[in-house]
Amino acid sequence: MLHLHNFMRWLVLLTGIWALVRTLPMLSGKRPVLNSDRKAGLFFMISCDIQLLLGLYLYFSRGWATQLGNGGVMGNAGMRFWTVEHSVGMLLAILLAHIGYASLKRGVGKRAGIMFLFSLLIILLTIPWPFREVIGRGLFPGA
16 A cells, blocks of 8 residues: 555646646736646646545554654654654645635636645655655655
8 A cells, every 4th residue: 555655646746737837827817717727636636635545544554643642753753754744744735735626616726826836845845755864765666
């Protein structure tokens, strides 16, 4: 399941970039929301939701949820990242993706673009990239 979650990060990033690129012209407020913009936002939101379900399974099956009750979580960088930083960051990013898609449905492309931008930034900041000490993971499953 961890390999699938690792693989899905790329789908989330690609669909997020697609949604952001589709909404960038709307930031000036001069272009209306098109159906293709809504589709890009929908795929980003769906990929985030699938990633969330995989992440929740990992969070509870690996025991990270039970670690919060222990006092040493905040003092350990690795445990703090998985139990708090990664989880809260990704939940916030998914919430912003949902707000962005809802904005597209209402025809408010400027707000959608801003939400997708912040969502992607949070995702990029809370991914356990290989260069991050203690928490780094490979770029691809099994790496």
